Amino acid sequence: xxFFLEGPDSTDYELIRVINYLKSIPNFExxxxxxxxxxxxxxxxxxxxxxxxxxxxxxxEKTYIGTxxxxxxxxxxxxxxxxxxxxxxxxxxxxxKFTIGKNWTIPxxxxxxxxxxxxxxDDRSIFQAGCLRITQEVLNTGKNRDSKRTINLMGRxxxxxxxxxxxxxxxxxxxxxxxxxxxVYSKKSGQERINExxxxxxxxIFNGAAIESVAKQKDSSKRVRDARKWLxxxxxxxxxxKYDNDKLLQKGFKPIDKDEFMALYDx
Numbered sequence: 001x002x003f004f005l006e007g008p009d010s011t012d013y014e015l016i017r018v019i020n021y022l023k024s025i026p027n028f029e030x031x032x033x034x035x036x037x038x039x040x041x042x043x044x045x046x047x048x049x050x051x052x053x054x055x056x057x058x059x060x061e062k063t064y065i066g067t068x069x070x071x072x073x074x075x076x077x078x079x080x081x082x083x084x085x086x087x088x089x090x091x092x093x094x095x096x097k098f099t100i101g102k103n104w105t106i107p108x109x110x111x112x113x114x115x116x117x118x119x120x121x122d123d124r125s126i127f128q129a130g131c132l133r134i135t136q137e138v139l140n141t142g143k144n145r146d147s148k149r150t151i152n153l154m155g156r157x158x159x160x161x162x163x164x165x166x167x168x169x170x171x172x173x174x175x176x177x178x179x180x181x182x183x184v185y186s187k188k189s190g191q192e193r194i195n196e197x198x199x200x201x202x203x204x205i206f207n208g209a210a211i212e213s214v215a216k217q218k219d220s221s222k223r224v225r226d227a228r229k230w231l232x233x234x235x236x237x238x239x240x241x242k243y244d245n246d247k248l249l250q251k252g253f254k255p256i257d258k259d260e261f262m263a264l265y266d267x
Contacts, residue, residue: 014092015133015160018114021090022131022162025077029163034257035076036120036127037169037207039068046213050185052173054100054122066098069118085113094131103156105148110134117151117159120168127168130161169257172206173213190215194223195230198238198263208259224261235266 022028043065044051054062073079073096074087085093097104098118106115115134120127132138138155151159173181180200187193193214197206211220228238239248241256248255248262256262 012133015114015131018089018092018094018116019131019160019162022077022116022129029166031076032073032118032129032163033127033166033168035072036069036118037171039072040065040120040122040171041207041209043068044209044213046209047216047218050213050216052171052210052213062100065100069098070096073116073118085110087116089114089116095134103150105144105146105150106134106139107146107148111136122168122171123174125168125170127163127166128161129163129166130159132159169207169260170205171210172201172204173210175204176201184214190217191223191226191230194227198227198231198261199234199236202236202263202265205256205260205262207257207261211261220259220261231263236263237266238263 025031040054043061044054044057046052049056051057054065057065070086074081079087079089082088082093085095087094087096093113095107095110095113095115096118097106097110097115098120099105100120100122102119104115104117104119111134113134115132116129117132118127118129132151132155138151138158139149140152141149143149176184183200184193184196187196194211197211197214208220211223212218215223217223224238224240231238239245239256239262240258241260242258245255251264253262
């Protein structure tokens with residue numbers, strides 16, 4: 001449940017400009033979700049590591065997710081780099097802050113500036129994005145070793161939310177029971193693991209990064225094409241968001257993204 005207040009301070013015209021600019025970006029929420037999904041998947045790097053969860057990362061890697069999110073946001077939303085802060089939004093210097101937790105750490109140099117605050121919860125498949133003018137009044141007094149401070153209760157209540165309860169594209173592997181994961185990863189070859197994944201998980205959506213994590217190989221599309229051949233004799237069909245959404249609609253399912261796949265048992 002979102003307990004934060006909505007709406008910028010009506011006298012902070014720079015904050016209003018930043019919010020209006022971001023709100024004017026077509027399909028802003030959809031783009032944000034995809035940016036976060038891609039940023040997390042790239043840091044988890046499943047094709048080389050076999051990992052699929054943020055929990056499997058070390059502290060340094062978790063920190064790097066924030067850096068990746070910042071650069072992806074600037075690239076995908078076409079936000080120029082700032083001279084003082086991370087980005088220029090409608091010509092205004094804005095710092096981009098990301099967290100996988102419940103608060104953000106704010107550096108000394110952000111004092112007086114606007115922060116574009118983003119958080120993501122991969123386990124719950126949700127994200128938030130909002131803006132806040134940083135002042136001493138919105139920060140907790142305690143500091144970490146880098147003299148960074150977190151946002152206090154008043155500050156969190158002052159965040160102007162652009163997306164308060166956004167949909168983060170699902171990491172299908174996080175939805176599986178531990179015994180299913182163990183069964184899938186127990187197979188020796190990448191193709192056997194992909195076959196077992198689709199065999200064991202009908203109706204669950206997996207993106208290309210999830211396929212590569214299980215296979216520990218590049219080229220998720222080839223793994224899926226080969227899985228189709230192996231599983232069709234077992235009465236299992238694999239559907240692609242790139243080619244098969246019309247078939248999924250006919251079966252009563254919602255369309256999936258072009259980089260997503262889902263297996264169903266034939267009736």
